[in-house]
Amino acid sequence: MGFAPGGWGRDMLAATGLTVAIAACGFLTSVLLGALGAAALLSHLSILRAAGRLYTTVLRGIPDLLVIYLFYFGSSQLLALLSGGSGGFVGAPSFLTGVLAIGVVAGAYQAQIFRGAVQALSRGEIEAARAYGMSPVTLFRRIVLPQAVRHAIPGSGNIWQLVLKESALISVIGLVELMRQAQIGAGSTRQPFSFFLTAAALYLVITFLSGIAFRSLEARATRGIRKAV
């Protein structure tokens, strides 16, 4: 390890950066899809409910690697088909496909978490918002979201951790993120321990920093709430 020429520090840090970038974009995607998924699960239209259930069951159910493969090879086949030729590799950019694949999988988990968070809300307060003429969008934005955040944060924090680790799977489509860099280092120097421990430490640093963010979010979301325990 270390930053001297011939040290692996710089590579590990660069890979950490990529990991954070993939995870952050994937997480944002998952929040978006999760919100839509939860809306579908809670909808009074049975067709939307069924769609929500299908989404969460299938994407939570199949191995994530398979989803990534399908996104990557599937999308390149699709692009090749669209561009009409069978020339070279029509690459959907790896980063984008990776982020989408991760976001779609994690979104299925988020959907369940958001559903639970919404169902834990006080019915009375939602009714009050309805009674004051809020549209579903306003209701969601002004009342449901800020309160659901409170219930959703611990679960969502888990999903963030999941996404962070999941980003390691992206290496199969050619991106050198932290875990792949550790494997490269381990295989090249034949010293797996130092590389995996360094990777673990770097993951911990990310967790530590993101933990601060989550805690301040949680503190904000629980303003004015009397704690039960």
Next chain:
Amino acid sequence: MAERIPEPVPAVALSGIRKSYGSVEVLHGVSLAAHEGEVISILGSSGSGKSTLLRCVNMLEVPNDGTVAIQGEEIRIDRRAGRPPRPSDAAQVQRLRSRAAMVFQSFNLWSHLTILENIIEAPVHVQGRDRKDCIAEGEALLERVGIAAKRNFYPAHLSGGQQQRAAIARALAMHPAIMLFDEPTSALDPELVGEVLKVMRDLAAEGRTMLVVTHEMAFARDVSTRTVFLHKGVIEEEGSSADVFARPHSERFRQFLARA
């Protein structure tokens, strides 16, 4: 006969309202019209369906049968068989709701917002009014109900009576044409009850239509123009307040008055 004289459009018109929870019907066809500027007291014993009736007016409960019209506009309800009834046109319901403010029996203040934020929430985000104006008005309202000092508190940190007053202020801030009050003075001490009833009397004088579920006989008799007595989901007695209290027709209502 009087064909040329146009009937004034009622602010709220309920007709033949039936409402069931599961297989139990709690409203058995209630009809009621409130004209502009009328104050209607809804009396009745606990569990008689008063809250349910009030909640049918703004579609928090969708009646299984019957119609609701707000200022002449009938709310369209989708009652296809095999599923619970619901409004066909969500936008219509939102529009009509923003003209009818409600004070809930259990207050239902938004727990993540301070009292002042609770009050300006709907005016700013539903009615799209200017935030600054709303704050100024909200503070004036809080002053009026005597909890200005608590404006930056969260609901969980208020006493019951303070919460109820905040809920009343929240409804007033909407400048609604129609007000639905569900026992708005239940948590207040007698002094404050007097205050709040005075506020309601002023609102009545301004010509707002009010439906008030109440246990305050004095209010029903002296302030409201009309009194309705609900019993087991049926209107047992209805008429001008003066009449009803002076000459009650229904045996049940006579009993109710006697015990009060």
Next chain:
Amino acid sequence: MAERIPEPVPAVALSGIRKSYGSVEVLHGVSLAAHEGEVISILGSSGSGKSTLLRCVNMLEVPNDGTVAIQGEEIRIDRRAGRPPRPSDAAQVQRLRSRAAMVFQSFNLWSHLTILENIIEAPVHVQGRDRKDCIAEGEALLERVGIAAKRNFYPAHLSGGQQQRAAIARALAMHPAIMLFDEPTSALDPELVGEVLKVMRDLAAEGRTMLVVTHEMAFARDVSTRTVFLHKGVIEEEGSSADVFARPHSERFRQFLARA
């Protein structure tokens, strides 16, 4: 002088109770003793600290200063500097609490239990009584407050008044020596108010000690043995109910009575 006559031990003795939320003190040294069989009404305007005082009796709020004794046993409080005060002996508090049942202003029925389950919960699991007996008794209590038909409903499916009656039944099922009522009739119609006050009168006759926060002047005057008027966290008036209503000393209380 009267050294030989033992002073009866008060069922509840509060002395010098101070309570602050953050930097705001809401009780400024309240002392109050309730002897066995006494019914004390606590009057006061909204926000004067009535609920807070009641909650200090069973340590839901731990006073920042002063002592609380239940049936002669003083609750030990750990008031080390730099952190909020709390009871030193959790077991003691639990024991004393199980002798003092409370009806909350906002009912606080357990939402995951049916009404009957709510009622038998504490008798079975805290007092360790026989489940069958408790069910039989619980059903009798529900009958008495008029909601026997709702025994298998969840609280969310009850009207406000029904919830309040369930909360009263839940407290009664504990056979407590001391009862703490926080506005137990606020959600009830006048008929039921009469019923519930009758129940409370019976309890008083049985010799239970009661502290009742109420806005019902009639109850304070006619049923309670003593009346306390709280104003801004201080007891402004205290005495036998007959005296207090006939010859109020405090100017503030006179005003309160006048406006009621």
Next chain:
Amino acid sequence: MDTSFLASSLATLVKGIPLTVQLSMISVSVGAILAFGLALMRVSGNAALDLSARAYIFVYRGTPLLVQIYIIYYGLSQFPALRHSFAWPYLREAYWCAVIALALNTAAYSAEIIRGGILSVNAGQVEAARACGMSQALMFRRIVLPQALRHMLPAYGNEVILMIKSTALASTITLMDVTGIAAKLVSESYRPIEVFTMAGAIYLLLTFIASHGFSLFEHAVTPDRRQPAPHRPAEPPETLQHG
């Protein structure tokens, strides 16, 4: 698609199901018990307990499960003292290493979920329990946990599903679970898409059973979210009770 290849892969992969199911069930149950303890430590209000639980959760959520498995399986065996201790007969076995690693990992995630459930219980509900003299433990058991459970089920369902899928990492330490067999099939056939699709179908089936079980359970414990049942099963008639 080569259906006969798919069928023969499926037949081989099915042999891995018992191991996958065993690993999931044992680690989820052990993990749940640990998680419960950790969550209690988190909300105990005792600074020392809270901090140690937090540190545990921080480390276990913060590092990849693969690394954890790696450290438990290869790392611990680096210490000769351990190799000569009573624990070695267990730690020697990849099976127990996998169970330990998976259980410790899910404990950290589940603890956060349980904590979230506990925190979402309304303060009034707890006050009512305190007011009637419930001990802390009784209150937890009778009031807080049943309500917390309702709120946390969706997130916990997620965690169990994740766990079922995470058992796949056991294949990295020589265990032949569904994934281990799949990897072997891929290396023999070089048809990853087909093999992984079949393996995926197996995982989908397992997770579907789990998520369906969770929906049923959630439905069963939330009668208060629905309209009251019109006709409850009749209580035994009065005469019978006396008879």
Next chain:
Amino acid sequence: EEQTVRIATEGAYAPWNFSAPNGTLQGFEMDLAKVLCERMSVRCEIVAQNWDGIIPALTARKYDAIMAAVSVTPKRQEVIAFSKPYAAGINGFAVLADSPLANMPGTGESYSLDTQETAAKARIAEMAKVMKGTATGVQGSTTASTFMDTYFNGVVNLKEYKSTEEHNFDLMNGRLDAVLANATVLAAALEKPDMKGAKLSGPLFSGGVFGVIAVGLRKEDAELKAKFDAAITSAVADGTVRDLSMKWFKVDVSPRS
């Protein structure tokens, strides 16, 4: 104009192919790739790719060739094409020096499963007697695992690992009695201090299931295959491959043809 050929490698299989810090790829195959590209007069671009996705990405045209110590097997040949071999797969067992397996029959010898099959099988039969019931580790999805499945099926308790380091760990801490792996990789590992006390035991095997190592190509790229074939043939013939092999492995792995 010069044609560009993109070659994928794993970059984590020292000393065949591995990365230096900052990502530059090195090793036997990297040196060889340079030689081959010169002889084919094409411009080469080398990319690192995780082993797990290395063949699918080739067929998806992400790159044109693989040089990542890929052995030629019939199954792989169903999916992709291979050039002429540039190395032979030579495998051997490593055991602890103080174990009963320390001096298995045939230590120091080497057998080709192609040309000396009967003799090799005789040796294997003798070894099977000693190794019966022992725990043996191999890297999964490699020719080593195929060899064990073919010749030691049911004899030893076979365990599959993700990498050779991992089975080496378990050899050192006593979970395994023996490992079978590519001799070049084992030899490199045995030089490290943490494998002190381990040694090669029994004969080295080549040919047969170990087959040969060649450039992986898409089946339809016949023209590119022809170019690689020509370049490899010349590099083997003039001893370049042998020189590179001696430089990186200290043994000659160049294919005998």
